[in-house]
Amino acid sequence: MSVLVVGSTALDSIKTPYRENLRLLGGSASHAAVAASFFAPVKLVGVVGDDFPKRYFELYRRHRIDLDGLQIARGKTFHWSGEYEVNMNNRRTLATELGVFEKFTPTLPPSHRDTPFVLLANIAPALQHHVLDQMRRPRFVAADTMDLWLNVALKDLLRLLRRIDALVLNESEARQLTKLDNVISAARRIHRLGPRYVIVKKGEHGAILSAPSGLFVSPAFPLEKVVDPTGAGDSFAGGLIGYLASRSGPLEANLRRAMIYGSTVASFCCQGFGLTATTKTTRTAIEQRAKKLMQMVAF
Amino acid sequence: MSVLVVGSTALDSIKTPYRENLRLLGGSASHAAVAASFFAPVKLVGVVGDDFPKRYFELYRRHRIDLDGLQIARGKTFHWSGEYEVNMNNRRTLATELGVFEKFTPTLPPSHRDTPFVLLANIAPALQHHVLDQMRRPRFVAADTMDLWLNVALKDLLRLLRRIDALVLNESEARQLTKLDNVISAARRIHRLGPRYVIVKKGEHGAILSAPSGLFVSPAFPLEKVVDPTGAGDSFAGGLIGYLASRSGPLEANLRRAMIYGSTVASFCCQGFGLTATTKTTRTAIEQRAKKLMQMVAF
Numbered sequence: 001m002s003v004l005v006v007g008s009t010a011l012d013s014i015k016t017p018y019r020e021n022l023r024l025l026g027g028s029a030s031h032a033a034v035a036a037s038f039f040a041p042v043k044l045v046g047v048v049g050d051d052f053p054k055r056y057f058e059l060y061r062r063h064r065i066d067l068d069g070l071q072i073a074r075g076k077t078f079h080w081s082g083e084y085e086v087n088m089n090n091r092r093t094l095a096t097e098l099g100v101f102e103k104f105t106p107t108l109p110p111s112h113r114d115t116p117f118v119l120l121a122n123i124a125p126a127l128q129h130h131v132l133d134q135m136r137r138p139r140f141v142a143a144d145t146m147d148l149w150l151n152v153a154l155k156d157l158l159r160l161l162r163r164i165d166a167l168v169l170n171e172s173e174a175r176q177l178t179k180l181d182n183v184i185s186a187a188r189r190i191h192r193l194g195p196r197y198v199i200v201k202k203g204e205h206g207a208i209l210s211a212p213s214g215l216f217v218s219p220a221f222p223l224e225k226v227v228d229p230t231g232a233g234d235s236f237a238g239g240l241i242g243y244l245a246s247r248s249g250p251l252e253a254n255l256r257r258a259m260i261y262g263s264t265v266a267s268f269c270c271q272g273f274g275l276t277a278t279t280k281t282t283r284t285a286i287e288q289r290a291k292k293l294m295q296m297v298a299f
Numbered sequence: 300m301s302v303l304v305v306g307s308t309a310l311d312s313i314k315t316p317y318r319e320n321l322r323l324l325g326g327s328a329s330h331a332a333v334a335a336s337f338f339a340p341v342k343l344v345g346v347v348g349d350d351f352p353k354r355y356f357e358l359y360r361r362h363r364i365d366l367d368g369l370q371i372a373r374g375k376t377f378h379w380s381g382e383y384e385v386n387m388n389n390r391r392t393l394a395t396e397l398g399v400f401e402k403f404t405p406t407l408p409p410s411h412r413d414t415p416f417v418l419l420a421n422i423a424p425a426l427q428h429h430v431l432d433q434m435r436r437p438r439f440v441a442a443d444t445m446d447l448w449l450n451v452a453l454k455d456l457l458r459l460l461r462r463i464d465a466l467v468l469n470e471s472e473a474r475q476l477t478k479l480d481n482v483i484s485a486a487r488r489i490h491r492l493g494p495r496y497v498i499v500k501k502g503e504h505g506a507i508l509s510a511p512s513g514l515f516v517s518p519a520f521p522l523e524k525v526v527d528p529t530g531a532g533d534s535f536a537g538g539l540i541g542y543l544a545s546r547s548g549p550l551e552a553n554l555r556r557a558m559i560y561g562s563t564v565a566s567f568c569c570q571g572f573g574l575t576a577t578t579k580t581t582r583t584a585i586e587q588r589a590k591k592l593m594q595m596v597a598f
Contacts, residue, residue: 086480181385184521205504208521217518217595222483222507256598296516297596299555 001139001245002041002066005033005238006106006131007121009046009070012274013081014230015094021228024274025056027078028121028144031231034275035238035265036119037063038283040245043112045069045131047104049077059279068109073100082230091230108134117245120164121234122146125156132163140244140251142166142197144237150176161194168237170201183208184215197255199240201233209259213252218259221267221293228273232266235278239265239286264290300544301340304332304537305405305430306420306443308345308369311573312380313529314393320527323573324355326377327420327443330530333574334564335418335541336362337582342411344368344430346403348376358578367408372399381529390529407433416544419463420533421445424455431462439543439550441465441496443536449475460493467536469500482507483514496554498539500532508558512551517558520566520592527572531565534577538564538585563589 012026033044043066048056050072060067076099083092106127113136120128120143128143135141141164149157150173161167167190169177174186187198187210198210202220209216240255240262247254264286271277311325332343342365347355349371359366375398382391405426412435419427419442427442434440440463448456449472456476460466466489468476473485486497486509497509501519508515539554539561546553563585570576 182523185523202504205501206516206518214591215521215595217505217521219505219516219518222514222516224481224484253598260598292513294598296514299552299559299593 001116002043003036003117003119003241003245004043004045004069004108004112004115004131004135004138005029005036005119005121006045006128007032007119007123007144007234008078008101009044009048010078010080010101012230013079014228014273015081015083016228017084017086018227019273021273023053023079024276025059026080026231026274028123028231028234030275031234031269031278032119032121032144032238032241033060033065034063034278035235035262035269036242036245037065038239038265038281038286039242039261040117042066042242043069043115045106045108045112047071047073047100049073049075049100052077059275063279069106069112071104071107073103075100084229106131116140117241118142119237119241120144120160121237125149125153125160128160129156129163140165140241142168142237142241144168144234145173147173147176158193161190164195166197166199167195168199168201168233168240170203170233174200184210199259201236203229203232207236207259207263209255211252211255216256216259218263219293219296220263221289223267223270226270227277229270230274231278232269235269236262236266238262260290260293261286264293300415300438301342302335302416302418302540302544303342303344303368303407303411303414303430303434303437304328304335304418304420305344305426306331306418306422306533307377307400308343308347309377309379309400310351311529312378313527313572314380314382315527316383316385317526318572320572322352322378323575324358325379325530325573327422327530327533329574330533330568330577331418331420331443331537331540332359332364333362333577334534334537334561334568335544336364337538337564337580337585338541338560339416339544341365341541342368342414344405344407344411346370346372346399348372348374348399351376358574362578368405368411370403370406372402374399383528405430415439416540417441418536418540419443419459420536424448424452424459427459428455428462439464439540441467441536441540443467443533444472446472446475457492460489463494465496465498466494467498467500467532467539469502469532473499483509498558500535502528502531506535506558506562508554510551510554515555515558517562518592518595519562520588522566522569525569526576528569529573530577531568534568535561535565537561559589559592560585563592
């Protein structure tokens with residue numbers, strides 16, 4: 001089944017202690033859509049400016065991503081620049097130029113409204129609502145978010161939590177949202193706010209799924225070298241929902257495996273700047289690495 | 300089969316943001332021996348002063364720990380006091396009074412020299428050597444260590460690495476020992492220094508086993524409340540070797556399960572000050588929690 005991904009489509013300029021890269025394809029929706037495309041047909045909903053490089057349209061197309069929902073607006077594409085510290089865990093935003101993103105309203109083409117799996121990748125909660133308003137009874141809706149929305153759009157976000165099946169967020173966001181230091185307590189609290197599934201991303205320490213049947217812990221795929229973690233969380237969410245959309249059978253069992261596949265795609269993402277490593281991988285390579293990851297928790 | 304545990308036997312005064320406890324039973328060997336005792340007969344090798352409370356001898360005995368190798372010397376028992384910060388991850392030593400530990404030489408009773416499983420819990424590497432010198436071809440030797448020995452006894456420690464099967468250490472110690480930031484690279488490097496098995500403890504993020512067959516990742520058992528993490532690493536190592544000693548069959552498969560059992564006992568340890576929660580648990584409760592932990596990584 002197919003996946004609709006809405007979020008930011010951006011150009012990222014990323015500085016790490018090792019290198020600097022300008023105007024790479026980035027944004028939550030780009031990472032998530034490419035990640036999901038290894039498993040299922042993807043429909044991308046976003047906006048780019050008229051400066052958006054042709055090669056990035058081609059990149060989406062190589063991943064057979066449906067671009068009917070990608071608006072091209074007059075003006076500049078959303079541009080983010082940031083810097084990582086040596087340990088690659090701390091990130092600092094240097095500049096955010098919203099460009100065409102400032103006036104973006106995600107209007108879905110009629111062909112998109114029946115998409116069964118929906119990922120509301122990181123974007124303003126009001127826009128995530130707007131997408132859901134246009135959907136016809138999707139089977140499974142996951143949403144990602146970020147600290148910014150907890151600060152400036154908490155009310156919208158809380159209202160969103162009652163409309164989704166799964167919330168994907170990182171540890172510090174879980175703490176900020178619930179005011180609870182302990183991540184398990186925080187997950188429990190988030191369930192009470194709405195979502196049946198809560199997925200807490202812990203970076204190099206993996207991710208935790210809290211579900212009605214209990215907890216599931218996925219390790220991160222251990223990498224000896226992280227080149228650029230930008231988009232790893234979005235790739236995780238994209239890989240997860242893509243895998244889910246590709247499977248029949250009971251959702252919760254699929255979700256456990258989907259955590260492994262999400263972690264796997266995220267690990268590829270970390271091995272190159274922007275989307276460079278993710279786009280070079282293949283379903284076969286993903287399967288091999290996912291298998292390795294599953295062996296790391298097997299007895 | 301039985302386990303010999305050598306290490307420190309101490310009185311710990313522990314301050315956390317919530318409470319302060321004076322002169323609790325502590326020390327690496329105490330935590331490890333009690334943890335191992337749930338699975339196998341344990342022989343404890345250590346030293347205490349003539350001020351050592353009778354109730355702690357009784358505690359050891361309740362766990363059927365063989366005390367023939369526990370020396371009672373004139374003077375004061377090793378006393379450590381420390382303080383935890385709010386997040387329970389950072390620990391600060393307030394005072395260390397070595398007492399009788401200063402002149403401790405672990406001499407093994409003849410009955411101890413054939414013990415098949417040996418845990419050299421955290422103690423000076425020279426003493427760990429001295430124990431091995433007295434052993435007759437043990438089947439499996441694991442050693443734990445700490446940053447102090449990396450600073451003041453590195454040569455002894457490096458020599459020890461060539462004499463043991465498994466090194467257990469935490470993430471920051473692995474980095475310090477290898478000068479490598481990446482934990483997987485660090486584990487690889489440590490293999491080259493001697494041990495066939497390298498176990499890196501990551502606290503609340505679990506532990507990683509690096510073995511000839513590949514990596515194994517054990518999550519920590521998720522706790523909603525950590526009362527006192529003192530001794531959790533020692534409990535992990537003790538639970539691990541105790542479980543190993545209790546199993547027949549291929550070592551490496553047992554080692555994967557032993558990681559889960561080590562994590563499980565460590566989680567009980569964190570639920571009370573000193574050994575109070577560990578000593579209250581039962582093999583049945585451990586089995587139940589280990590089963591839960593295994594379900595958290597099952598598909």
